Amino acid sequence: MKKEIKILLDKYYEGTTNHQEEPELIDYFFSGRIEEELFMHREEFLLLGSFKNLTIPEGRTNRFNTYLNRNHFQKYAGKKFGQIAASIILIISGYFAGNFFPIHDSSSALNELKENLETVHENTALLLLNQPLANERLQGIEYIGKLEAVNAELAKTLLVSLNNDSNENVRLALIPYLLKHEDKDLIKNGLIKSINHQESPLIQLEILNALIYLLDRNELKNIHAEIHLKSPNELVNKTLKSI
Amino acid sequence: MVKDKFQIQLLGLEDKLYRMALSIVFDKDLASDMTQEALMILWERRRKLRNTANFEAYAVTVIKNLCLDVLRREKFFEENILPQLSESKKFYGVNYAKKDEIGLLFNLLEKVNAEHRLIFVMKTIEGYSYEEISMVTKLKHDNLRKIVSRVRQGLRNSLKILNNEKRNKDIAG
Numbered sequence: 439m440k441k442e443i444k445i446l447l448d449k450y451y452e453g454t455t456n457h458q459e460e461p462e463l464i465d466y467f468f469s470g471r472i473e474e475e476l477f478m479h480r481e482e483f484l485l486l487g488s489f490k491n492l493t494i495p496e497g498r499t500n501r502f503n504t505y506l507n508r509n510h511f512q513k514y515a516g517k518k519f520g521q522i523a524a525s526i527i528l529i530i531s532g533y534f535a536g537n538f539f540p541i542h543d544s545s546s547a548l549n550e551l552k553e554n555l556e557t558v559h560e561n562t563a564l565l566l567l568n569q570p571l572a573n574e575r576l577q578g579i580e581y582i583g584k585l586e587a588v589n590a591e592l593a594k595t596l597l598v599s600l601n602n603d604s605n606e607n608v609r610l611a612l613i614p615y616l617l618k619h620e621d622k623d624l625i626k627n628g629l630i631k632s633i634n635h636q637e638s639p640l641i642q643l644e645i646l647n648a649l650i651y652l653l654d655r656n657e658l659k660n661i662h663a664e665i666h667l668k669s670p671n672e673l674v675n676k677t678l679k680s681i
Numbered sequence: 682m683v684k685d686k687f688q689i690q691l692l693g694l695e696d697k698l699y700r701m702a703l704s705i706v707f708d709k710d711l712a713s714d715m716t717q718e719a720l721m722i723l724w725e726r727r728r729k730l731r732n733t734a735n736f737e738a739y740a741v742t743v744i745k746n747l748c749l750d751v752l753r754r755e756k757f758f759e760e761n762i763l764p765q766l767s768e769s770k771k772f773y774g775v776n777y778a779k780k781d782e783i784g785l786l787f788n789l790l791e792k793v794n795a796e797h798r799l800i801f802v803m804k805t806i807e808g809y810s811y812e813e814i815s816m817v818t819k820l821k822h823d824n825l826r827k828i829v830s831r832v833r834q835g836l837r838n839s840l841k842i843l844n845n846e847k848r849n850k851d852i853a854g
Contacts, residue, residue, distance in 0.1 A: 494716060
């Protein structure tokens with residue numbers, strides 16, 4: 439037995455054991471009947487055995503299960519299909535409208551097409567911002583970058599995401615796009631409300647920079663009293679003092 | 682592939698994917714999140730995966746890419762953003778108990794490159810063959826064997842050094 443295990447150990451350290459021999463080694467060192475000479479390897483295999491028995495902590499599996507139970511994927515697939523179909527209909531109707539109705543000015547047709555494209559991008563952004571995967575939400579933010587302006591519905595969705603999105607990168611990425619919305623007061627109030635419960639210094643800084651960009655000097659002085667940051671770091675404090 | 686069969690197949694992989702994520706990111710919470718994210722990505726792609734010959738290798742590739750991406754972002758944060766912030770706060774803390782067995786294993790493997798750690802775990806813990814690991818890593822059989830051998834010997838030597846230090850401390854104490 440000792441000889442066999444020694445041969446297996448040599449093979450193991452050379453990386454040539456197969457998937458049947460490796461569990462055999464772990465079992466041997468877990469068995470408690472270990473030769474004295476081989477005792478030095480015991481701890482190593484006990485560590486590997488403990489790792490092998492590791493399972494995902496209870497309660498951490500909820501996200502995927504909830505996702506499945508809600509049948510979100512079916513709604514998502516249906517909704518996505520509907521959105522794509524609507525977008526295609528919109529583009530085709532734009533094309534036919536251009537062909538059947540006399541066009542006095544070619545730039546008006548181009549503008550119409552631009553508007554249609556803008557609507558497609560808005561719908562896609564809204565759809566993606568509501569997806570469970572952070573990567574998809576980030577893609578949604580990329581679509582907002584393609585828009586000339588952010589409408590009220592999109593601006594409100596962005597503010598909701600800024601306050602509630604679990605992913606820090608998503609929250610960070612969307613802040614500059616809020617500045618594309620024309621209602622300055624809505625964005626100003628939304629940003630002030632949000633900064634007070636953000637914990638990440640990166641997001642606090644980004645919001646402060648957005649406010650500096652958005653407001654003039656007098657307005658900035660007025661909002662100073664409304665900002666009460668949770669544990670701001672040195673850089674955030676410095677920026678806050680500078681406004 | 683019917684829905685339930687795919688679901689069962691996915692959930693059967695959950696713990697394996699978690700251990701592999703853990704071997705890369707060394708953070709239990711983050712590894713759990715990455716596993717959930719990977720499961721959702723796989724679920725979203727289930728129609729495409731219907732005809733994939735080696736679904737498990739595909740799943741491991743997804744978790745590997747997600748975790749390595751996190752490490753890259755963490756590295757970028759530490760190199761480019763952290764120096765500008767005064768407090769030395771890490772994006773992702775290493776939140777395992779250093780005194781438990783898993784913590785000790787992580788300590789011993791800390792200096793090993795993340796991808797090599799994954800290869801080691803795939804071979805030694807999860808029992809994948811070199812052919813299967815090659816599908817995920819795109820490395821040749823012999824290179825994989827050398828990596829596994831190096832990590833295994835490194836682990837043995839580190840443990841030896843640690844035990845000698847402990848013994849010397851006990852003697853001195």
